[in-house]
Structure formats: C-alpha cells, structure tokens
Amino acid sequence: MSSEMIDPTLHTAEQPAPVAVQRKRMSTFALYYRRFMRNKPAVFGVIVFLALVLFSIVGPLVARYDHIYLDFLNLGTPPSGEHWFGTTPAGNDLFAQVSIGLQRSLMIAVTVSVGTTALSAVVGTAAAYFGGRTEKFTLLLIHFLMVIPTFLILALVSNTAGGDWRVIALALIFIGWFFQARVIWTMALSLREREYVEAARYMGVRGMTIVMRHLLPNIGSLLVINFTLGVVAAVMTETGLSFIGFGVKIPDVSLGSLIGSGANSITSAPWLFYFPAAALVLLTVSMALVADGLRDALDPTSAAGGRA
Amino acid sequence: MTTISSSPVLSVRDLRVSFPSEAGRVDAVRGVSFDLEAGKTLGIVGESGSGKSVTSLAIIGLLDDNAKVTGSIVFDGEELLGKSDKQMSMIRGNGMTMVFQDPLTSLTPVFTIGDQLIEALTVHRNLSKKESWDRSVELLSLVGIPEPEKRMKSFPHEFSGGMRQRVVIAIAMANNPKLIICDEPTTALDVTIQAQILDLIEKAQGETGAAVIMITHDMGVVARTADDVIVMYAGKPVEHAEARELFHRTRMPYSIGLLGAIPRVDKAEKQPLVPIKGNPPLLIDLPHACPFADRCPIVVDACRASEPELLPVVTGTDAAHTAACFRAAEIEDGGLIGGLPVYPVAEIPQSALTLTPREQRPVTLEVRNLTKTFPLMKGAIFKRKVGEVHAVKGISFDVREGETMAIVGESGSGKTTTLLQIMDFAKQDDGDIVVAGTSVGDITSGAQERALRRDIQIVFQDPMGALDPRMTVSAIIAEPMIAIGVSRADAHVRVQELMDLVGLNPAHLDRFPGAFSGGQRQRIGIARALSTNPKIVVLDEPVSALDVSIQAGVINLLDELKVKLGLSYLFVAHDLSVVRHIADRVAVMYLGEFVEHGDVDEVFDNPQHPYTKALLSAIPVPDPDIERGRQRIIFDAKTMTTQPLAS
Numbered sequence: 001m002s003s004e005m006i007d008p009t010l011h012t013a014e015q016p017a018p019v020a021v022q023r024k025r026m027s028t029f030a031l032y033y034r035r036f037m038r039n040k041p042a043v044f045g046v047i048v049f050l051a052l053v054l055f056s057i058v059g060p061l062v063a064r065y066d067h068i069y070l071d072f073l074n075l076g077t078p079p080s081g082e083h084w085f086g087t088t089p090a091g092n093d094l095f096a097q098v099s100i101g102l103q104r105s106l107m108i109a110v111t112v113s114v115g116t117t118a119l120s121a122v123v124g125t126a127a128a129y130f131g132g133r134t135e136k137f138t139l140l141l142i143h144f145l146m147v148i149p150t151f152l153i154l155a156l157v158s159n160t161a162g163g164d165w166r167v168i169a170l171a172l173i174f175i176g177w178f179f180q181a182r183v184i185w186t187m188a189l190s191l192r193e194r195e196y197v198e199a200a201r202y203m204g205v206r207g208m209t210i211v212m213r214h215l216l217p218n219i220g221s222l223l224v225i226n227f228t229l230g231v232v233a234a235v236m237t238e239t240g241l242s243f244i245g246f247g248v249k250i251p252d253v254s255l256g257s258l259i260g261s262g263a264n265s266i267t268s269a270p271w272l273f274y275f276p277a278a279a280l281v282l283l284t285v286s287m288a289l290v291a292d293g294l295r296d297a298l299d300p301t302s303a304a305g306g307r308a
Numbered sequence: 309m310t311t312i313s314s315s316p317v318l319s320v321r322d323l324r325v326s327f328p329s330e331a332g333r334v335d336a337v338r339g340v341s342f343d344l345e346a347g348k349t350l351g352i353v354g355e356s357g358s359g360k361s362v363t364s365l366a367i368i369g370l371l372d373d374n375a376k377v378t379g380s381i382v383f384d385g386e387e388l389l390g391k392s393d394k395q396m397s398m399i400r401g402n403g404m405t406m407v408f409q410d411p412l413t414s415l416t417p418v419f420t421i422g423d424q425l426i427e428a429l430t431v432h433r434n435l436s437k438k439e440s441w442d443r444s445v446e447l448l449s450l451v452g453i454p455e456p457e458k459r460m461k462s463f464p465h466e467f468s469g470g471m472r473q474r475v476v477i478a479i480a481m482a483n484n485p486k487l488i489i490c491d492e493p494t495t496a497l498d499v500t501i502q503a504q505i506l507d508l509i510e511k512a513q514g515e516t517g518a519a520v521i522m523i524t525h526d527m528g529v530v531a532r533t534a535d536d537v538i539v540m541y542a543g544k545p546v547e548h549a550e551a552r553e554l555f556h557r558t559r560m561p562y563s564i565g566l567l568g569a570i571p572r573v574d575k576a577e578k579q580p581l582v583p584i585k586g587n588p589p590l591l592i593d594l595p596h597a598c599p600f601a602d603r604c605p606i607v608v609d610a611c612r613a614s615e616p617e618l619l620p621v622v623t624g625t626d627a628a629h630t631a632a633c634f635r636a637a638e639i640e641d642g643g644l645i646g647g648l649p650v651y652p653v654a655e656i657p658q659s660a661l662t663l664t665p666r667e668q669r670p671v672t673l674e675v676r677n678l679t680k681t682f683p684l685m686k687g688a689i690f691k692r693k694v695g696e697v698h699a700v701k702g703i704s705f706d707v708r709e710g711e712t713m714a715i716v717g718e719s720g721s722g723k724t725t726t727l728l729q730i731m732d733f734a735k736q737d738d739g740d741i742v743v744a745g746t747s748v749g750d751i752t753s754g755a756q757e758r759a760l761r762r763d764i765q766i767v768f769q770d771p772m773g774a775l776d777p778r779m780t781v782s783a784i785i786a787e788p789m790i791a792i793g794v795s796r797a798d799a800h801v802r803v804q805e806l807m808d809l810v811g812l813n814p815a816h817l818d819r820f821p822g823a824f825s826g827g828q829r830q831r832i833g834i835a836r837a838l839s840t841n842p843k844i845v846v847l848d849e850p851v852s853a854l855d856v857s858i859q860a861g862v863i864n865l866l867d868e869l870k871v872k873l874g875l876s877y878l879f880v881a882h883d884l885s886v887v888r889h890i891a892d893r894v895a896v897m898y899l900g901e902f903v904e905h906g907d908v909d910e911v912f913d914n915p916q917h918p919y920t921k922a923l924l925s926a927i928p929v930p931d932p933d934i935e936r937g938r939q940r941i942i943f944d945a946k947t948m949t950t951q952p953l954a955s
Contacts, residue, residue, distance in 0.1 A: 031780075031818065195774040199836075202731050203788040204761035206754075213787075217778040298778075 035297040042293020048286035052279065056106055059099025067096035068251045076269050086271040088261070094275055097253050102279050104248060105255040108169050108238050109283075113230030115173035116180060121223055123177070124184030125215040128192050130207060139185070142178045150175035155246040163249030168241070172234055180226055187219050221295040228291035232284045255280050315385070316343040317486050317519045318367070323379040325359075325366050332592040336362040338543040339379075342536070346486065347513065349520040351534030351551070353527060353566070355855040357588055359543035360523045364489045367521075368406050369396040384486055402432040405480040407509070409492040411472035415464040421475050422460030428482045447478040450515065451508055470501035474508060481512045488512065489521045494529065498718035498882065503926035503940060506533060525856065527570055528928025531555060531935045539563045542589055542599035545618055549629040551932045557623040557641050559631040561604050564643040564650050569860035571889035573927045574934065576909050581889065582651040583861030587825045598634075605651055610634045669708040672844045672876040673730070673764070677702045677739030680725050699725045701900040702739065707844060712870065712877040714887040714908070716923075717897035723880050726897070727848055730878070731766055733757060744843045762792050765837035769849035771829035775821040781807070782817035785836045792840060799839075806835040810865060827858035831865065838869070844876040851886060863890055884927050888912050896920045918950040919943050
C-alpha cells in the first residue's frame, strides 16, 4: 500500500509513464546473433570459414610466386621453405594455386548457392501461395526441366564460354534451382493453410509480402540447409566438370581442377592432392557447422536455442 | 447403480508418477489416493497438465517405460504395480478397459469394426467364430448402431465421430469389465452427440455393473455423471468429495475458481466470470509450498511455508469431504470467506451505447441472402460437375454498433463457411455483404479492398497457429497497421498501448509467440485484431482451445473491450454457455440455415425451433441437482421434431 501513498508531486520527475519505452527494443537480428553465439561449434565453423576466405584473399598476395609462374628449377618438389605447398610437375607453386583455386571455388559455390536457393525459394513458395494458374504453369515448367539432360547443356555451355567461371556459375544456377523449388513448393503447401497466413490475408497484406514475410521465414531452416548443401554440391559439380575437362580451364584454376589433377599423382606426389582436398574438406565442414548453428538460432521452436 | 459391495474394485494409495526430462524430473502425479466401488463413477477434473490423464494411464499400465511409478494400485484384490506388461495385458481389455478421447484415431482404419470387436472378444476368451460374431452384433445393437449385422463389415471411416465413439464403447464393454476408464470421452464431439455418449456410458455401466473413472475438464460432465469428484491441481488432488457436496459446499479456492469460471447456459445474468490469474506451475522442482499460492486470492504466509495436506473438512453434513487448503475451515458455502467472495469480480461497465435502443445504433455489418455452394466433381482427368453441396443457404442478419452477434451450430452446420465468406468479401449473386457502409459488390480494386479490411478484423480459434512463430510479438501486432500504411514509429507506440490494453506486459514485445501461454497468445491475437481500430471484430471460436480458468479471463477481456472501444463482435462458437454469456443476439445454424435468430435471452429461455430445444437440453449444467433432474430432448432430423428421451 505504501507505494500508492507516496506524494505524486515529489516523484513525477523520476517516474516514467508506464506505457513509455522502458528499454530499447531489441531487434530481431540482435536476438538471432545472441542465440547463434551460444552455439560453440557454429562459432568455430564461422572462424574456419572466415580463415578460408582470408586465405583465399591474402594467400595470392603473400605467395612468393604467381600461380601461373613456372619454376623450372623445382618440378614436382615436395613442400619446402621455397614452395610452402610444393610444386606441380610443370613447376607451378601449389600454395598460390590453392589460394587462387579456393577463391575461384568459393566465388562459384557461393554465387551458385545463393542464386539457386533464392530462386527456388521465391518460385516454390509463390507458386504454392498464389495457386491456380500460376501454380499450374510453374509446375509444368519444373516438370519439363526435370526431364531435360541438363548436365549435357551445362557441359556445352561452359565449353563454348571457354571456361569462364561466371558463365559456369549461371549455368549451375539454371540446372540447380528446379529440384529445390519442387521440394519447397510441397513444404509451402502446408504453410499456405496456416491460420497466420490467412490472418495476414484478412489484414489486407499484399500477396508477395505474405510470401516474403510469412512463408519464406518459416521454411528458413530448410533454406539454410539447402544453401549449405548447395555450396557443397556446387563445388562437387564444378569439380566433376573440371575433371572431365569442361570446367574452369588453365591458366585459371579451381579446387576442382586441382583435386582432379592431384588425384592422378596421389602415390608419387601426394601433396598435390592433399592440400586442395584439405581446403575443400575444411570448407564443407565449416559450412555444415554454420548451417547447424543458423538453424538453431533462427528456429524459435528448436530445443538447442529455444530461450529468447 | 445400486449394488454396493463392501470391498472396492479399485483402491489407489499414494500414487506418484515422475518422468525424467531435460529440464529435470517432472512430478506429474504427486500422491493420489481413492477407493472406487462397483457401479460407482469417480469424476477426476482438472486443467491440462494437472496429472489427471497420467493417473489413469498409470492405473491401466500404459505409461512409458521411463516413468517412475510408486504407491499402490489394488484392482480387484490384486496389486497392479510391479506387474509385467504381459501380465497387465491379461487385465487390460478384460477386467479394465479404457475409452480414449479421439474416436477418429482410436480405431484401426484398415480393419472392419467387426474384426476389431471380435479381436477384443477372442483375445481374452475362447469363443467360436459364430459365438464371437453374435456377441459383436449384440454389442453393436446395445450401443445403438442401426443395422448392426450390416455395419459389422464397415470400416471406421464409414462412421461419424459419434458412431465411432459408440463402437469404442462397445469394444470397452465387450468382456464385461469391472472398471471402465473414460479419458475425456466427449471432448472431440458435438454437444448433442456428447449427451448421447454420456447416456451410453451410463447404460454400459448399468449393463456391466462396472465402476467408471470419468476424466474431464468439463464441470458440467462431472455434475451429470459422477458420484464422487476429485479436483486435481499440479499433480495433486486438492479437493475430494461426493458430487453434490463438492458443487454446493466447495472449500478449496481452486475448485471455487473453476466453478466460477464457467459461464452458465441456464442463467441470464451478465456478471463477469471468475478468471484465475496466472498459469499452472511447471511440475519441475516444485517449491515446498502450496502450488496454487501464486494464483490464490486469499493466500496467507502459511501457504508459502509448506504444502497443505488433503484433510477432512467439516461442512455441516456427514458426507466425507477433504480439501487441501489451510483456510478451508474459514471458507463458507457459495465461495464466501468472512461474508465476502473469495474471488472479488469487477462489474462490467455499462457504455452509452447499450443504453441507446438497438434500432437507433448504426449497422456495422449487414449480410443479405448469403449463399455458398461447393461443386461436386467427378472423373479422373476431365472433371465434370455432377451437382452442388449447399453449405450456406441464403442467410441474412445485421450486427449493430456495440453488440455481439453469435452464430452457434454444430460441426458441419456451415458457420465457419459463413464466416470465411464474409472475410473473403465474397461477391454474392443474389445478396450482399455490407461492411461499415461499404458493399463488397462495389469493390473493384485491391486498394479499396485493403481500405475496407481496416474496419473488419478476425481472431482465430487456435492461438498458436494464428501467430507466425518466426515473428516477434511486436511485429505480429504491428502487421495490420503496416499493411494499411501506418509508419513504423507510430505502430511501435500503438503496439505498447495495445499490449497494455489486453493485459500483457509491454516489456515482452520482443519475445516470440512460443514463449507465451495459450491465454496470452489469444490476447496477442486480440491485440492484433484491434490495432487498426476496426468497427467489427470477427471471433472464430476464440476460447474453445483454452482451459476454463484462462477462458474466463479472455471472455472478460472481450466484454470489457467491447464497452471501452464500442466494438461489434461477430462471434462463432459451438459452446452455447459461452454464447449465452457474451452475446446480445444469437442465430442457431443447422444445415446451412438459421433455424432461429433473435435476442439471446429470448432464444435461450424460450426456444421455438425443435433443434434449438434439443441443443439446449444437451448442454450439461455444472450443478448436479439441476443436471440430474433435467428432461433431455432428442431431435429427429428426418421429421424435424423433438421427443423426450425415453429413459
């Protein structure tokens, strides 16, 4: 009772109005950040990933040799003070090659993965939400693309383009989006029937806004997994292409082409295989850890990061 | 019902059940004791999480292996705790059976109901094929399935929910059990079906002479069926008495609150319901105190020092009555303590609007000749229309400012379709929907439609499903405002006002919906609907998913907001008690038509249509004297007439 007895004239200055902002509103991203940082393996994944990115940028600058320079005094030598990762039989410095190759692979993988995930998510959820003719036409297109031998098209396109990584990335997006879009469409079908989607519609929210605000975030964990697997898959496809000679062409190198050529000499010059392969493994493992942490941080129902 | 043997069929002593969980040990049941005699019915009431279902599962031995059960359960002279699953199987379905809540999932869809009945019979007894078939047919006709011979070969999906529950009861009765445990047997069913199923359980009890444990959250069902009642809270019985004694001489604040929280279908008074503040405690690491202390209006220091025992109380009658409350002796009949009510309730304020005659108030929603048909399609590739289903057959009504119009009906009556048609602004061929003066027929652009949405907002039934789990409360409440072009800064200020208005702490605005309880989530849904200052709010079963004590708080909030903000409500519900409490006008819907429409007290006190009469007579009233003396009326859909139930 005593609090109500206090003379109001004495205390108005210190007492804020009850409805006024009592503390700064925490943004959604600050919340996600806090929950992500709680997950130690995920933070480790981020560190490894950043280290790889840093290596791909700084590596070429600190390397003693350019990746296309041929050192005729050191043909196929093991790692040494002169050539940190050894040299190829042709005399290329492997350290320079791995850092450039990682850079190239990262650019292709991230571009392709962002592209396919974004395209498939928007197309899949929009088809599910709008229904009717939009849905029918989209599904028709997806099913048509599924029966086309897309790998051949990819090989043709990248060969004609002379191994330009940008063309390869675009072609990879083109052949990668529709399978994911089909899966996302199925997931979004059930979301379409949720009451909060109906509620948003009855509030007068525009269709595309509903797709972006209510449907996409609710398949967020799927998208995050798709993105990570997309990175891995893009590296793999690019490796495959380079291996059969349709991918990135000399003098440009990628992890794929390095692993491809290193695999041939695994017994005589194992370093040629192990350094690029280690870079690839670190890249995929770190992405998997990051994805796991992101999923827990973004998903409010997840047990691992459930607290606000 | 008259056979009273000296030794009880079931005797439970100090039953305790705990489960390990990641957060710690969950003490789901903390000391339940009772005796149950043959032919008697024990009602166990409580809200979700009170441990009533776990108690029943412990008795029948269907708990998970990781559950730790201690105490004693003596059934028919045999100790059940410590028996292996194989030994329990000999008892289950034979001496002791169970009727589950959801009849849609308690029958196997791939076997005919005849097969399932015969299996129930032959698994415990050596019967020939012919004998078991005949007995099954007999059981089916006993539970009121027409043409039992034919229906033996039907699959579960060919039956309605009520019919399936009848089959489940037939299976439960198959071996003349000594104990039937009914776990919320009517919660998933419509009221008229509920009345029939309760009658049937009574009949099954009469046939077999079994004892019945009736687990429910509905005080009306308890008043109707139970001889003895146990009220459970936080895993513990808090009051245990004979039914009349418990309803009329309640001594524990929680039971008083539960009874006060239920709106009554048989009373016209418009008094606020009793909401019990707060939420039930988590059953992990409970402090050594009364678990109800934080929610109790008459809490004293002793309540926080130790947990009260379940002790006998003297009520002036010689009936056995125990209650777990330190102040039980002070509490008087009618929920009074020292001459004052245990739960003081504020009066509902009167607004100027309610004083204005209805005819002079502006119309906020008008519906004329609303019709909805669904085409019946046939054919695998080329679908062709072969007919139509009339879901809504030309209904008309209007809602005026400051009033609540309720549409009641059972599942399949077309009430939800009506509501969706209004919310979709569906253009009518030969009718119209007019929202706040604008006819939906005049809408030509998306911008016009969005502008009109400002005036009509909706609150959904499921408080979890209606809130996007990935958005913070603040973003959820602001969404309708952002959609109509309010700036983010203005919306943010309004969100805080709204949270305060609906009784939520504005400091919680950056939490996700998952962090809130059901009642709080429904308040978020209401705040969202109010954010655009609508003229009419459509409420689709807004309280049917909530526990009674929480439900009362939400109903009071709706009452209060209506007066404060001059809102109109269009309220769709199947619960007639809630409708009677909240509505000014009511329409009873049956097979897509309004069979009766008018002032709420007129319709409820003097129903004209036979369907309304049957519906009203089917609702259980939480008062054993009234409930057991009532004449039930059965509605015949073919002739559209009623007849009194032959007893």
